[in-house]
Amino acid sequence: MGSIGETQDPPPFQPPPFEPPLAVLKTQAATIQAAVAEYELAKTPDDKARAVINIAVASQMLSTITTSPGAVVQRFAFQPVSNAAVRVAIGMGLFNQLSPSKPATTKELAAKCNSDAEFVQRIARAVASLGMLQEVSEETYAHTPISMILSDDTAQASLAQMLDNVGVTMMNLNSYYREHGYKSPADVKNTPTVYARGLKDVGYFEWLTQSPELYTVFNKAMAFHSLTGVNGIATAYPWDKLQPGPDGVTVVDVGGGKGHALKEIIRHHPSISGHAVLEDLENVLADGTLVSSESVKTVPYDFLGQEQPVKGAAAYMFRHCFCDWPDEECLKILDNHIPAMQGFESRLLLSDLVLPDEGADASKTLRDINMMQCSGKERSEKQWHALLDKAGFRIVHIYCKDDAYNSLVEAVLKD
Numbered sequence: 001m002g003s004i005g006e007t008q009d010p011p012p013f014q015p016p017p018f019e020p021p022l023a024v025l026k027t028q029a030a031t032i033q034a035a036v037a038e039y040e041l042a043k044t045p046d047d048k049a050r051a052v053i054n055i056a057v058a059s060q061m062l063s064t065i066t067t068s069p070g071a072v073v074q075r076f077a078f079q080p081v082s083n084a085a086v087r088v089a090i091g092m093g094l095f096n097q098l099s100p101s102k103p104a105t106t107k108e109l110a111a112k113c114n115s116d117a118e119f120v121q122r123i124a125r126a127v128a129s130l131g132m133l134q135e136v137s138e139e140t141y142a143h144t145p146i147s148m149i150l151s152d153d154t155a156q157a158s159l160a161q162m163l164d165n166v167g168v169t170m171m172n173l174n175s176y177y178r179e180h181g182y183k184s185p186a187d188v189k190n191t192p193t194v195y196a197r198g199l200k201d202v203g204y205f206e207w208l209t210q211s212p213e214l215y216t217v218f219n220k221a222m223a224f225h226s227l228t229g230v231n232g233i234a235t236a237y238p239w240d241k242l243q244p245g246p247d248g249v250t251v252v253d254v255g256g257g258k259g260h261a262l263k264e265i266i267r268h269h270p271s272i273s274g275h276a277v278l279e280d281l282e283n284v285l286a287d288g289t290l291v292s293s294e295s296v297k298t299v300p301y302d303f304l305g306q307e308q309p310v311k312g313a314a315a316y317m318f319r320h321c322f323c324d325w326p327d328e329e330c331l332k333i334l335d336n337h338i339p340a341m342q343g344f345e346s347r348l349l350l351s352d353l354v355l356p357d358e359g360a361d362a363s364k365t366l367r368d369i370n371m372m373q374c375s376g377k378e379r380s381e382k383q384w385h386a387l388l389d390k391a392g393f394r395i396v397h398i399y400c401k402d403d404a405y406n407s408l409v410e411a412v413l414k415d
């Protein structure tokens with residue numbers, strides 16, 4: 001018993017009982033049912049896809065409501081461990097060694113992955129618990145649609161890029177801000193990425209250029225978007241309304257990487273073939289692209305340091321490029337394009353995320369945090385208007401505004 005003057009330890013924190021209100025559960029369950037009914041009645045693939053998204057969003061919300069705060073904290077705490085388990089599964093070839101048509105035992109997989117059954121079981125069991133493999137019986141696993149995608153080379157590169165490369169940066173992000181101040185980084189030579197590697201005064205793409213094996217993974221990871229995202233911009237924008245400019249060029253894909261976006265656009269709009277130009281840094285184009293030289297001309301080009309060399313094209317497209325840079329560099333890029341566009345009816349096509357001014361979901365907010373790695377940012381509609389206005393452009397239309405991967409801002413030079 002404590003006597004007068006003795007300090008007492010505060011009682012240990014006791015979370016209140018976790019009892020989500022029944023009315024909220026019923027409302028959310030009804031929302032899910034309504035989304036399922038919408039799916040049942042959907043007539044077109046687009047309607048079906050939208051209904052599936054609505055089911056997923058409503059189910060996710062129900063899961064959030066029914067997960068105790070303690071469990072949420074635990075889930076966050078274990079996020080790096082989940083990531084590591086998936087990364088190891090990819091690294092040891094687990095997804096590739098599993099037959100698409102029949103399950104395999106851990107012993108069979110161990111023989112193929114140069115591992116042992118116990119290790120395979122530890123990794124496969126964890127990955128299955130995350131929904132990426134199916135545990136069909138004790139120590140026996142089969143593919144799921146997710147592990148099928150993860151057997152693809154570019155999907156694996158996409159995860160390797162995020163978990164190996166970006167992961168190191170993200171682990172050090174708070175230290176970076178503690179040292180540099182908690183504000184948006186504008187210094188493109190001292191990004192969180194180079195800070196995390198103990199380097200100084202090296203631009204993000206300079207750093208990638210100095211690490212060719214990382215740049216290869218990066219380029220492959222970008223190509224993964226052709227599986228997930230390019231299809232939408234290829235179909236949503238009226239490409240066929242564009243007529244080749246005086247030099248016969250319809251589209252220049254600036255900073256287009258290996259050309260996966262152009263390839264998809266040409267697949268949908270064959271008339272663009274022979275009238276397209278792919279531009280990127282010399283080292284990116286040097287070891288080959290995904291497009292044939294008959295359909296696409298490749299031009300090494302530095303959009304920050306040089307004026308656009310292809311004049312009067314119908315459209316200059318930048319896909320996922322502006323998000324890599326702070327406003328000052330974006331203004332430089334835009335300025336470098338004005339001489340090529342002036343006097344022609346050229347269009348600027350920016351395929352980047354358009355964050356809603358309010359109520360952005362995690363698929364969008366986290367992409368913005370992700371861009372901190374290179375001192376870049378994702379922009380809201382208001383920010384796009386402000387940036388383009390400052391550079392002398394006006395937005396004509398925003399296609400697929402709500403679609404994180406397929407938004408396309410169309411702009412022209414102001415009169």
Ligand SMILES: C[S@@+](CC[C@H](N)C(=O)[O-])C[C@H]1O[C@@H](n2cnc3c(N)ncnc32)[C@H](O)[C@@H]1O
Nearest residue numbers: 205222255256257280281301302303304319320
């Ligand atoms: C995020 S990736 C996007 C690639 C591609 N547009 C896509 O949609 O996947 C950014 C691209 O910008 C290129 N890049 C970076 N700095 C550049 C510069 N100064 N001039 C031209 N391209 C550059 C990179 O090599 C890379 O291919």
